[in-house]
Amino acid sequence: MQAEPVHVLSTMGFAEPLLQRLRAVSPRLVVRQVTCHNAEEVAQALDAETEVLYTYDLPLDLAAAPRLRWVQLHSAGADHLLRHPILTPDSPIQVTTTSGVHATPIGEFVLGCMLALIRRIPDMTCLHLDRTWPKGRWERFAPRDLRGQTVGILGYGSIGREVGRLAAAFGMRVLALKFNPSRREDHGYVPPGVGDPKGEIPERFYGPDERLDLLRESDFVVIALPLTEATRHFVGEPELRAMKRTAYLINIARGNLVDERALVRALQEGWIAGAALDVFSQEPLPPDHPLWDVDPRRVILSPHVAGFSLQYDDRAADLFAENLRRYLAGEPLLNLVDKHRQY
CATH class of the missing domain: 3.40.50.720 (NAD(P)-binding Rossmann-like Domain)
Structure with missing residues (x-):
C-alpha cells in the first residue's frame, strides 16, 4: 500500500536546485514554494493539505492548515514567536530552527x-x-x-x-x-x-x-x-x-x-x-x-548582518533535507525547540 504524500510549503525564496534537493529526499514529498514577506502572506499561502511549513513569519491563526504538524523556522532562534500559541507546551506542532547554519x-x-x-x-x-x-x-x-x-x-x-x-x-x-x-x-x-x-x-x-x-x-x-x-x-x-x-x-x-x-x-x-x-x-x-x-x-x-552568507540557503536546505528525512522515518528532528525552555 502506497504511503500518503506529505505536502511541504516553503515561504522563502529557495532557488529551484535547492527545491529539487528537498524533493529528492523522498517521492512522498510534494514541495511547493510561495515566497512570502510577512505573516499575512504566509496565512494566504497555507492550505488544508500543508503538513510541513518552512518559514520565518507565522500567522497567529493556523486554522487554514489543520494538518500542520511541523514548522521549520528560517532562523537560529524562535524568540519572535515567544507569544505565539505554537510555542505553548500543549501545542502538538513541532518547531525546529536553523541553528548551526549561522x-x-x-x-x-x-x-x-x-x-x-x-x-x-x-x-x-x-x-x-x-x-x-x-x-x-x-x-x-x-x-x-x-x-x-x-x-x-x-x-x-x-x-x-x-x-x-x-x-x-x-x-x-x-x-x-x-x-x-x-x-x-x-x-x-x-x-x-x-x-x-x-x-x-x-x-x-x-x-x-x-x-x-x-x-x-x-x-x-x-x-x-x-x-x-x-x-x-x-x-x-x-x-x-x-x-x-x-x-x-x-x-x-x-x-x-x-x-x-x-x-x-x-x-x-x-x-x-x-x-x-x-x-x-x-x-x-x-x-x-x-x-x-x-x-x-x-x-x-552593524545592522544585524553577522549571520549573512551567500551560502546560507544552501546550508539551510541541507538541514531541512535531513530533517525531512528524519520526519518521514519517524526519527527525532534536529534543532527541536523545547517549548518549556523557549529555545
Whole structure:
C-alpha cells in the first residue's frame, strides 16, 4: 500500500536546485514554494493539505492548515514567536530552527570584530576619513595579541562553539557559560568540521549564577544566548561593572539580552574598553539612539548582518533535507525547540 504524500510549503525564496534537493529526499514529498514577506502572506499561502511549513513569519491563526504538524523556522532562534500559541507546551506542532547554519559566518564575524577592536581598526578608519597621519603611533596603536587572551562565551550553542573553536585556533583561552553546564555535547545540527560538538575546548564551564566570575576573567565577552523571558537583560549594570576596564563586549545574539542604557553608560564612562554590536533592542536602530553618539573608535555598530552568507540557503536546505528525512522515518528532528525552555 502506497504511503500518503506529505505536502511541504516553503515561504522563502529557495532557488529551484535547492527545491529539487528537498524533493529528492523522498517521492512522498510534494514541495511547493510561495515566497512570502510577512505573516499575512504566509496565512494566504497555507492550505488544508500543508503538513510541513518552512518559514520565518507565522500567522497567529493556523486554522487554514489543520494538518500542520511541523514548522521549520528560517532562523537560529524562535524568540519572535515567544507569544505565539505554537510555542505553548500543549501545542502538538513541532518547531525546529536553523541553528548551526549561522555558526560559520557569525563565528568569523566575531573573530573579525575581536581583531578589529584589539588592533584599533575603527580608529584607523577615522584617521582615513580625516586624512590624518598621527603622531605617537606606537602609543596609540600597539595592541595586545589575541594569543593568550581570554574569551568568555555566554551561550555555548552552535555559534558559541564555533567562536570557541576559532578562538582556540588563535591561541586564546576559552571559558563558556551554559544553563546546564553538565550537558557538554551538542545534539543539534553540526556541519562537518564546525564548532565543538563534544564541548572539549573550554577550560571551564559556568552556570548562569556564576556569570560574574566568568566576566571578571574575560578580555572579550561574546553573547551567543537565546532570547527568552529568563535571559532578557542577562547582561546589565552589575555584569558590565564586573568586566575588566580593558575588556570588549560583542553581541551577535539578540539586542534585548543587554540593558542598552547600562551599556551606553559603560562605554561613555569607561567601565569597558569597547563593544561590537550587531543586534539591538529596536531595529533599525533609531537615528537618535545614544549608541550612535559613542566614540566610533571604541564601538562597532552593524545592522544585524553577522549571520549573512551567500551560502546560507544552501546550508539551510541541507538541514531541512535531513530533517525531512528524519520526519518521514519517524526519527527525532534536529534543532527541536523545547517549548518549556523557549529555545
